[in-house]
Amino acid sequence: MGLTRNQVVIVAILLAGATLVVLNQTLLSPAYPSIMADLQVDATTVQWLTSAYSLVEAIVIPLSAFLIGRFPTRKLFIAGVSVFALGSLMAAFSPFFGILLLGRIFQAASTGVVMPMVFTVILLVFPREKRGSAMGIVSLVIGFAPAVGPSLSGLLVESIGWRSLFVLVTALAVLIVVFAVIFLKSYGEFEPTSFDKPSVALCSLGLLGLLYGLATITSAANIGVSVALIVVGVVLLVFFVRRQLKLEVPLLKVDVLKSHAYAIVVVLVALLQAALVGTGVLLPIYLQNLLGVSALETGLIMLPGAVLGAIMGFFAGRLFDKLGVRRIVIPGALVAAIGGCGLVGFGLDTPVPFIIVIYTCLGVGMQALVTPLNTWGINTLDNRVIQHANALQNTLNQVGASLGTAILVSLSATSTFLFPEMPALEQAMAGDRIAFAFTALIMIAIFVVIVAAVRDTKKEPSAAERANALRLPTKADDHIAVDLAMNKQPYFVHSTDSIREVAQILATNKTSGVPVVDEHMKVVGFISDGDIMKYIGRSEGAVLDATLMLYRATDNENFMQRVSELLDLNVMRIATKGAISVESGSELDEACRLLAEKRIKKAPVVSEDGTLVGSLSRSDVIRSTMANLAAIEALAKGSKPANA
Numbered sequence: 001m002g003l004t005r006n007q008v009v010i011v012a013i014l015l016a017g018a019t020l021v022v023l024n025q026t027l028l029s030p031a032y033p034s035i036m037a038d039l040q041v042d043a044t045t046v047q048w049l050t051s052a053y054s055l056v057e058a059i060v061i062p063l064s065a066f067l068i069g070r071f072p073t074r075k076l077f078i079a080g081v082s083v084f085a086l087g088s089l090m091a092a093f094s095p096f097f098g099i100l101l102l103g104r105i106f107q108a109a110s111t112g113v114v115m116p117m118v119f120t121v122i123l124l125v126f127p128r129e130k131r132g133s134a135m136g137i138v139s140l141v142i143g144f145a146p147a148v149g150p151s152l153s154g155l156l157v158e159s160i161g162w163r164s165l166f167v168l169v170t171a172l173a174v175l176i177v178v179f180a181v182i183f184l185k186s187y188g189e190f191e192p193t194s195f196d197k198p199s200v201a202l203c204s205l206g207l208l209g210l211l212y213g214l215a216t217i218t219s220a221a222n223i224g225v226s227v228a229l230i231v232v233g234v235v236l237l238v239f240f241v242r243r244q245l246k247l248e249v250p251l252l253k254v255d256v257l258k259s260h261a262y263a264i265v266v267v268l269v270a271l272l273q274a275a276l277v278g279t280g281v282l283l284p285i286y287l288q289n290l291l292g293v294s295a296l297e298t299g300l301i302m303l304p305g306a307v308l309g310a311i312m313g314f315f316a317g318r319l320f321d322k323l324g325v326r327r328i329v330i331p332g333a334l335v336a337a338i339g340g341c342g343l344v345g346f347g348l349d350t351p352v353p354f355i356i357v358i359y360t361c362l363g364v365g366m367q368a369l370v371t372p373l374n375t376w377g378i379n380t381l382d383n384r385v386i387q388h389a390n391a392l393q394n395t396l397n398q399v400g401a402s403l404g405t406a407i408l409v410s411l412s413a414t415s416t417f418l419f420p421e422m423p424a425l426e427q428a429m430a431g432d433r434i435a436f437a438f439t440a441l442i443m444i445a446i447f448v449v450i451v452a453a454v455r456d457t458k459k460e461p462s463a464a465e466r467a468n469a470l471r472l473p474t475k476a477d478d479h480i481a482v483d484l485a486m487n488k489q490p491y492f493v494h495s496t497d498s499i500r501e502v503a504q505i506l507a508t509n510k511t512s513g514v515p516v517v518d519e520h521m522k523v524v525g526f527i528s529d530g531d532i533m534k535y536i537g538r539s540e541g542a543v544l545d546a547t548l549m550l551y552r553a554t555d556n557e558n559f560m561q562r563v564s565e566l567l568d569l570n571v572m573r574i575a576t577k578g579a580i581s582v583e584s585g586s587e588l589d590e591a592c593r594l595l596a597e598k599r600i601k602k603a604p605v606v607s608e609d610g611t612l613v614g615s616l617s618r619s620d621v622i623r624s625t626m627a628n629l630a631a632i633e634a635l636a637k638g639s640k641p642a643n644a
Contacts, residue, residue, distance in 0.1 A: 009183050010121070016176050017081050018118045021111040024088075024169050025053070026149030026306075029280050030298045031162040033288040038162065039097045043285055047409040048101060050281050051402045053108040055211055058398030059204050060112025067113055073121055077114065078180050084110035085173035092166035103166070116394070150284075150306065154299030196247060202240035209233030211402055256392060264453050265377030266396055268446055272366050273397045274404025275340070275442045278435075281405050282412060283359065286432050290348060290425065301356055305363030313367035324456040325376040329369050333447040336365025340443030343436035348429055362443075369446070376454070411435040482582055482591050482616060485623075486605045490615035492517050493571055495524055500567035502527055515604035515612055516575050522610045526579030526603075527571055581606045584613050591616055 032046050067076060087106025094100035156164045210233030213226045244250040257263045280302075287293040287301065319328050339362030346355065374393065415422070415431030422430060491514045493502050505514060506529055513528030581604045582591045595603060595618060602617035 006185065010185065013176065013180050013184050014077065014118045014121060016179070017077060017114055020081075020169060020172050020176060021084065021107075021114055023149050024084075024107060025111070026280070027153045027165050027169070030150050030153045030284045030288075030295045030302075031157045031165060032281065032284055034157055034162045034295065035100070036285075039100065041097050043409055043412065045097065047281055047405050049104050050277065050405045051211060052101060053104050053111075054277070054398045054402035054405065055207055056105050056108035057112040058207060058395050058402065059200075060109050061116060061395050061398065063200065064113050064116040067117075073117060074180070074184050076117055077184065078177055080110045080114040080117070081173050081177050081180065084114070085170050085177065088166045088170040088173060092163050092170060112398075148303075148306075149299075150302040151296075151299035154294070154296035157295035196243075196250075199240060199243055199247070199250070202236050202243065206233045206236030206240055207399060207402075209236065211406055254392060259377075259380050261380040262377040264449065265373045266393060268373055268449060269370060269393065270396045270400030271442050271446055272336075272369060273400035274407070275439045276363075276366050276404075277401035278404035278408035279343070279362065279439050282408050282432065282435055285412075286346065287355070290429055290432070291350070293352075297352075301352060302359060304356055305360040308360055309363035309367035312364050313371055316368050316371045320372040320375055325372050325454055326456050328372045329450050329454055330447075332365050332368025332372075333443075333450045334365070335361050336369065337440075337443040337447045339363075339365055340440040344433060344440050346432070346436060348425065365443075369450075373454070408435040408438060411438055482586050482588050482605060483584055483614070485588055485620050486582075486584075486614035486616045487620055488614045490515065490604070490612065492604075492612060493527070494519070495570075495572050497571050498567065499532065499569050499571060499574070502571055503532065503567065511602075513602055515579065515581075515615065516571055517612050521612050523579060523581055523604050523606055523612050525572060525575035525577045527575040528601075531574050531576060579604065581610075582616055583608070588621070592621055595621075 028049060032043075032049075035049070036042065036046050071079075084107050087103040087110065089103070090106065091100050091103030094103060153165055156162075156168065209229045213229030213231075213233060241254050244254045257266065283302065284295075284298045287298045288295065293301070316328055316332070339358050339360075342354075342358035342361065345358075412428075412431040412435040414434060415427045418434075419427050419430050491505055491511055493505060493514055493516055495516055495518050497516075502514065506512070513526060513530075515523050516525040516527055518524050580594070580598055580600060582594065584605050584607050591603070595601070595616075602615055604612055605614040605616050607613050
C-alpha cells in the first residue's frame, strides 16, 4: 500500500499487540466452568472476570487521549503491553480468585490504552485515500482472534488446564515487547489534552455503582443495597454527562448524541455488545455444566459462529457502500432475532447441531449489523467530531458488554429463589432460559427499532447535478461568487500530522500545497512543496542544508537519517501560519486579484468563522471559466444563459 519498510514494521508490531489483547478477551469464556471448580466460586462471581474487564476498559478508553498526547507512542505501547504481560502472569499463578481478578484488571487497563493508540497510529501511517482499505485489513486480522479464541481455549483447558491460557498470552506479550523495543519507533505528534479529575471520578464511581448493583441485585439479602448502588451510579453518571457538556475540553464529548441517527446507533450497538458478550459468557457454562460438554467441544461449537461472523463483519462494510444501510441491517437483524429466539429453545436434551446453528445465526446476524450501523451513524456527523464519536462509541460498547454480562448471569441465578423446589439441574436450566429469553427480547427490540428508525440517507448529488446547482450570474453586471470556481473537496492536513503525511498527499494527489486545520476544521496555516524545499535548503542549523547535500550525498545512511528526521517533524514546524485565505461567498474577481498580488498559486476558502469549506487555485479559476464559457459569453452579449 505504498508504505516504507519502517512503516510496515510499525503496523505489524501494532497489529500484533491489538490481536493479542482481542484474543485475550475471547480466550477465557470456555474456561469459566474449570475456574469455578478450581477456585470454588459460582457463576455470579466468575462473570466479574468479564464484567470488570469491560468496566475498567470503558473507564480507561476516555483517558487514552490524555496519555497519547502526553507520552510518545513507542513508550506508551511498550508500557501498555508490559502491564498486560504483568497482569497475565498474575492471573496464571493466582492462588485465589481475588488475584485472578486483579490480573484481569491489569489486562483491561492495558487494553484500554493500547487499542485506541493502535488505531490512531495506523490511521496516521496510511495515506487518507487508502485508509478505508487499510482498516478493512486491520478489522479482518483482528477479527481472526475472537474466531480462534474459544477453540484454542478449549484445547488448552482440556489438555493442560485454564492457567495455560494466561501463560500463553504472557509469553506472546513478552515477545511483542521485545520486538517493540528493538524495532518500534514513535509515530505522529499529538496535542496534549486536559485531565479532568472530577470527570474521571464521576465516570468511574458511576459505572462501578451501576454495574455492581446490577450484578448483585438477584441476591435477596442485598437487594436494598443493590438498588441504592444502581440509583447512586445513575445519578453520578448524570452529573458526569452534565459536566462534559459544560467543559471547554471535555473528557468525553457527549454532545455528539444530539445527532438523532448517531444516538440510535450508539444504543443499538451497545445492546448488541451486551447480548453478544453476555451470551458468550453464559453459553459455555450452559454447555459444560448442564450438557456435560468438554471445554474443547465448547470452543468447536462456538467456532462456526465466530468465523462466519468475522467474515460477515468484513463484507458488511463493503456491502454498505453499494447497497446502503437498510438493505443490510434489516436482514441481519432478522437473522439475529431468529438466533436470539432460538436460544430460548435450549434445554437439557438439545442436540449439539441445533445449538451450533442457533449460535451461528446469532453471531452472523449481529456482525452484519455492527459495521453498517456504525458507518451510517458516523456519516451523519461533522468530520470535526468523528474522533469524539469513536471514543464515546467504544466507551459505551464496553459499558454495554459489562452490563450485559452482569444482567444475563444475574438473571440465570434468579431461579434459585423463583423455583426453590426444583431439582438443581432443572433449576439451573430454568435460570438459563430466563437469561436467554432476555437476549431474545433484546434482539427483537433491535429488529423493531431498525425497521422503524434506520433509513438510507440521500445520496450525494452527481457531478452534473452539482454543476447545474452552481450559481451563475443572471445579468451581465452580476459578479461571480468564489463558490462557483472553488474545489469543494480540498485536500488538507491536520495540525497534528507529520511532514511525511504532507509529502504523501502532495505526491499522491499532484498538488503543490494544502491548508492545515485544527481539530475543529479551522484553518491555522498552509504548507506547500516550497515550504518543504525551503526547510531542506536552510543554511546552518537545519536538519539538512545545501552544503551537506552537496558534500554528503554519497553518505546514504546519514542522508536518509536526516531525511527521516525531517519527515517525522510536526507540520506546524514549517507551515506558514496565518495563511492568506478567501472567504466563501466573496467575489471571484477579488479572489483572482488577491492570488495575483500575493503571487500565490492556491488559497483556502473559509466560512465566516474560519472553517475550511474549499480551496481556490489558479487552475480552478481557469477550469471553471472554461466550463461556464458559454454562459459567460452570453452575459457579455447581454443575453440570458440557458440554465439561468
